[in-house]
Amino acid sequence: MEAAAHITPLAALKPDLYQRAWASVPHPTLPLLATTHANQVTVFSLTTLSKHSVLAGGHTRSVRAVTWQPAQPATRLRLVTGSFDASAGLWTWDAESAGLEREVTTAGAGVEEDDDDKDWEFNLVLEGHEHEVKGVAFNPSGQYLATCSRDKSVWIWEDVGGAGGEDDEWETVAVLSEHDGDVKAVAWCPDVAGRSSKARYSADVLASASYDNTVRIWREDVDGEWICVAVLEGHDGTVWGLQWEPSTTKGDNKFPRLMTWSADATVRIWTLREEEDEEDQGEDVSGGSRLFRSGLGGIPNTMRRSMREEWECTAVLPRVHTRAVYSATWSADTGLVASAGSDGLIVVYAEDGDGDADVKMASPSPQPETAAAAIESSAENGAEERRGAWRVLGKVDNAHGPYEVNHITWCKRFDAGAERKGEEEMLVTTGDDGVIRPWQVRISS
Amino acid sequence: MPKADLDNENPTILNVSQLPSRRQKTRSARNGPDSKYDHILFPKQPWPWGPSKTTSSWPSDDDEDEVEEDAYHDEYTEEPIDEQEIYDLISTISDPEHPHTLGQLSVVGLPDIYVTPAPTERLDPRSLRTVLVELTPTINHCSLATVIGLAVRARLEQALPPNYRVDVRMKDGSHAQDDQVNKQLADKERVAAALENDTLRGMLDKMLETCA
Numbered sequence: 001m002e003a004a005a006h007i008t009p010l011a012a013l014k015p016d017l018y019q020r021a022w023a024s025v026p027h028p029t030l031p032l033l034a035t036t037h038a039n040q041v042t043v044f045s046l047t048t049l050s051k052h053s054v055l056a057g058g059h060t061r062s063v064r065a066v067t068w069q070p071a072q073p074a075t076r077l078r079l080v081t082g083s084f085d086a087s088a089g090l091w092t093w094d095a096e097s098a099g100l101e102r103e104v105t106t107a108g109a110g111v112e113e114d115d116d117d118k119d120w121e122f123n124l125v126l127e128g129h130e131h132e133v134k135g136v137a138f139n140p141s142g143q144y145l146a147t148c149s150r151d152k153s154v155w156i157w158e159d160v161g162g163a164g165g166e167d168d169e170w171e172t173v174a175v176l177s178e179h180d181g182d183v184k185a186v187a188w189c190p191d192v193a194g195r196s197s198k199a200r201y202s203a204d205v206l207a208s209a210s211y212d213n214t215v216r217i218w219r220e221d222v223d224g225e226w227i228c229v230a231v232l233e234g235h236d237g238t239v240w241g242l243q244w245e246p247s248t249t250k251g252d253n254k255f256p257r258l259m260t261w262s263a264d265a266t267v268r269i270w271t272l273r274e275e276e277d278e279e280d281q282g283e284d285v286s287g288g289s290r291l292f293r294s295g296l297g298g299i300p301n302t303m304r305r306s307m308r309e310e311w312e313c314t315a316v317l318p319r320v321h322t323r324a325v326y327s328a329t330w331s332a333d334t335g336l337v338a339s340a341g342s343d344g345l346i347v348v349y350a351e352d353g354d355g356d357a358d359v360k361m362a363s364p365s366p367q368p369e370t371a372a373a374a375i376e377s378s379a380e381n382g383a384e385e386r387r388g389a390w391r392v393l394g395k396v397d398n399a400h401g402p403y404e405v406n407h408i409t410w411c412k413r414f415d416a417g418a419e420r421k422g423e424e425e426m427l428v429t430t431g432d433d434g435v436i437r438p439w440q441v442r443i444s445s
Numbered sequence: 446m447p448k449a450d451l452d453n454e455n456p457t458i459l460n461v462s463q464l465p466s467r468r469q470k471t472r473s474a475r476n477g478p479d480s481k482y483d484h485i486l487f488p489k490q491p492w493p494w495g496p497s498k499t500t501s502s503w504p505s506d507d508d509e510d511e512v513e514e515d516a517y518h519d520e521y522t523e524e525p526i527d528e529q530e531i532y533d534l535i536s537t538i539s540d541p542e543h544p545h546t547l548g549q550l551s552v553v554g555l556p557d558i559y560v561t562p563a564p565t566e567r568l569d570p571r572s573l574r575t576v577l578v579e580l581t582p583t584i585n586h587c588s589l590a591t592v593i594g595l596a597v598r599a600r601l602e603q604a605l606p607p608n609y610r611v612d613v614r615m616k617d618g619s620h621a622q623d624d625q626v627n628k629q630l631a632d633k634e635r636v637a638a639a640l641e642n643d644t645l646r647g648m649l650d651k652m653l654e655t656c657a
Contacts, residue, residue: 020637061641064634084638132638150638182635211632238632263631323610324633342610342633343573398571402608404633432607 003445005336005348005394010417010426010438014050017042017434023327023407024430027068027077031414033428034079035436036063041081041091044436046414055091058122059083065135065185069159071142080126080145082133088126088147090168093119123168128155128175134184135241139204140191144173146206148183154208154218156226174226176218181211185241192247194255207258209239215260215270221307230309232270237263240325246332257314259337261325267339267349269315269390317390320347327407331425336393336441338427340405346396346429348441352389393443400431411438453583456543456550464548465532465555525564526605531576532558534604535597539655541589541648546655552580552593557616574609576601579616586621594630595639596652 013033021037024044031046040056041063061084069078075095082088131150138145145157156174161167189195189205196203202220209215215232240263245256258270323342330337337349399405407430418424427439532555536548547553557579562568578597582590594613601611613630615623629635639645 062637084641132634134634150635184634211628238628326633402571402573402606 002391003350003393003443005350006442006444007346007348007394007396007427008440008442009396010440011049013044013436013438017436019434020432021406021430021434021436022062022064023066024409024428024436025066025068026409026411026428028070030077031412031422032068032077033411033436034066034068035430036066036081037434039063039083039085041066041079046411049415049438053093053120055079055081055120055122058089058091058125059085059087061085061132064133067136067138067145069138069142069145070140079120080136080138082136082147084132086127086129086131086133086149086151088129088133088136088145089122090124090126090170092121092123094121124170126155126157126170128172129153134182135186137186137188139188139206144188144204145170146186146188146208148186148208150182152179152181152183152210153177154179154183154186154206156206173224176208176216176226176228178216178228179208179210179212179214181213181238183208183210184239185209187242187244189244189256190246192245192256194253207242207244209242209260211238213237213239213262215239215242215258217258217309217311219307227307229307230311232258232260232311232313234268234313235260235262235264235266237265237324239263241327243328243330246330247335258311259328259330261328261339261341263324265321265323265325265341266319267317267325267328267337268313269317270311271314273310273312315351315390317349318392320392320395321345326405327409329409329427331410333410333425336410336443337390338408338410338441340399340408340429342404344398344400344403344405346399346405346408346427346439348393348395348427349390350393352391394441396439399429399439400433400435400437403432405429405431413438453587456545456583458543458545459549459551461549464536465529525567526560526609527564528555528558528560531560531578531601534656535578535600537656538593538596538600539652540583541592541596541652543583547580547593547597550583552582553578553597554581557581570606571608575612576605576609577612577614579614581616581619585619590615590620590622590626591629592645592648592652594626595636595645596649598630598636599640599649600653600656 017035017037019037021035024033024035026033026046032052033044033046035042035044039059039062040054042054043052044050045052059081063081063083065082067080069080072078077093079091080088081091126147129147129149129151133147133149135148136145143159145159146154147157148154154176155172156176157170158173160171161169186206186208189207191203195205204220206218207215208218213233213235216228217230217232218226219229220226239260242258242260244258255272255274259267260270261267317337317339321339321341321343325339325341327341328337328339335351339347339349409428410425411428412422413424413426414421425441427441429437429439532548532553535553536546538547539545540547540550540552543550559577561575561577568574578601580590580594580597582593594615598611598613601609605611614627617623620626
């Protein structure tokens with residue numbers, strides 16, 4: 001029997017924002033979720049499912065994007081915001097004055113409205129972009145920040161403050177201007193097993209998605225210059241965003257794949273052709289007839305030949321959306337993908353032949369109704385053969401009533417209703433209606 | 446913009462009486478000029494929705510969803526909005542460079558407005574309806590095509606219920622940079638940012654002043 005996902009709404013986070021909200025980003029470890037709306041950010045506690053704090057007064061126009069700086073001292077929260085006012089803002093919550101533990105766990109209850117923003121300090125404005133900043137992202141170590149803008153450029157900033165991060169000092173290390181249109185989003189490759197297994201260069205890899213319908217991959221060369229090593233062409237519309245494969249569920253030590261989503265209503269998966277593959281397929285290189293071959297158009301001739309990478313579109317997820325896909329999310333735990341967009345749908349997909357998923361899921365889940373069970377049941381054939389085959393496990397119509405859904409993310413549950421706090425995953429959607437809604441996803445086979 | 450720079454100094458102008466009408470206009474702007482874009486910049490949920498208990502595919506969770514429960518079903522029964530009504534909403538927008546409306550200049554025309562599914566089809570009120578408006582700028586290199594398109598999109602998003610998706614495009618062959626303008630008008634993020642731009646917003650305010 002075919003596996004199915006049962007997606008049921010949980011109570012919306014409180015309060016409703018009653019205005020368009022763009023994105024909700026979970027903290028990498030703590031039970032916090034940062035939501036951008038108007039010219040501010042509301043941070044929700046995932047323990048109480050209510051407002052924890054507000055970051056206001058830093059930006060003159062809408063805050064479009066937000067990200068948590070990873071690898072911070074245990075006593076500190078740090079956020080970077082990207083705004084239509086062309087700047088990125090750096091915010092710090094200092095636990096010494098506020099009591100991070102207490103605030104994180106008890107937030108919302110008994111906190112006076114007026115005090116909501118007193119503990120977030122607006123430390124620094126990163127200026128340089130000419131137009132709206134649309135995306136912000138940290139590399140896994142938290143050393144590099146990438147920002148992207150309607151000015152068609154991607155900037156890489158380095159945190160050069162003291163080791164303890166006492167001084168707020170940032171330097172621009174690169175300005176990448178090869179896209180022909182707005183750069184909508186940036187993403188750094190996570191620090192997973194496959195990332196460095198065959199690294200010939202620096203470990204960090206950046207990807208950018210653009211209004212010019214392409215995705216570009218960027219690496220640092222031996223001289224410390226950031227260069228474009230691949231242009232991924234295939235989407236027939238603005239590429240709204242991208243996410244790297246969050247864990248190497250395949251166990252084959254391959255380089256993480258890249259997922260992209262677009263105004264063309266599709267979600268695509270791209271795979272780096274690694275060296276041993278190139279030898280296998282040597283004859284095919286000049287053929288050029290393969291569908292979805294990534295092009296290298298626009299890469300300057302001065303680029304070192306050795307750094308060029310071949311990326312292929314190895315899957316287009318089943319076409320369910322009828323309008324732009326604004327967001328998609330790939331779970332590190334289950335390998336499941338969920339997408340959402342202008343048509344108000346939530347769609348959950350699974351990859352067939354995900355043979356390693358059962359290993360990952362086996363230990364912490366006492367329930368039979370897990371994604372692993374579902375995936376296992378369909379994984380009878382060789383994984384490699386079936387790689388790239390995705391199917392729809394479930395969907396929800398009108399997830400935010402008649403409104404568009406701007407963002408979707410997998411997120412750990414910490415609330416009282418969770419069966420396994422800090423482990424169990426839920427989806428969180430963010431809509432034009434200002435509602436931030438968690439969803440429970442159960443897989444049955 | 447100085448008069449001498451008009452892109453088209455002698456546009457064809459229709460008399461008001463020649464414009465398509467149902468005589469009695471059924472719908473007009475409900476907000477004052479100051480609040481014209483507020484719901485786009487900060488949509489206030491005129492039809493507060495949440496997942497409703499009435500949808501059979503969702504098990505009800507009574508204790509959790511109280512906030513979303515709303516008088517929606519009492520207050521709102523869908524009156525289908527037809528092409529004439531869409532026309533009435535946008536034909537009164539002023540042209541940014543001529544002292545006439547988009548209807549008088551034939552920038553918008555009733556045959557170029559498409560509602561899908563057709564308004565005569567009765568649907569669950571949460572189902573999406575798409576409104577496609579094809580614009581014909583007065584001449585084919587009109588530099589203000591984007592601004593006109595933005596005004597039309599802003600006007601419709603303000604006036605229509607939230608289950609309407611508004612697509613504004615240049616009519617095929619009518620504008621030299623069609624694709625570029627169409628793509629810009631279809632980009633929610635760029636539209637949102639444009640409406641936060643004071644200069645542009647000033648222009649739009651002026652264009653929408655003539656909307657009843």
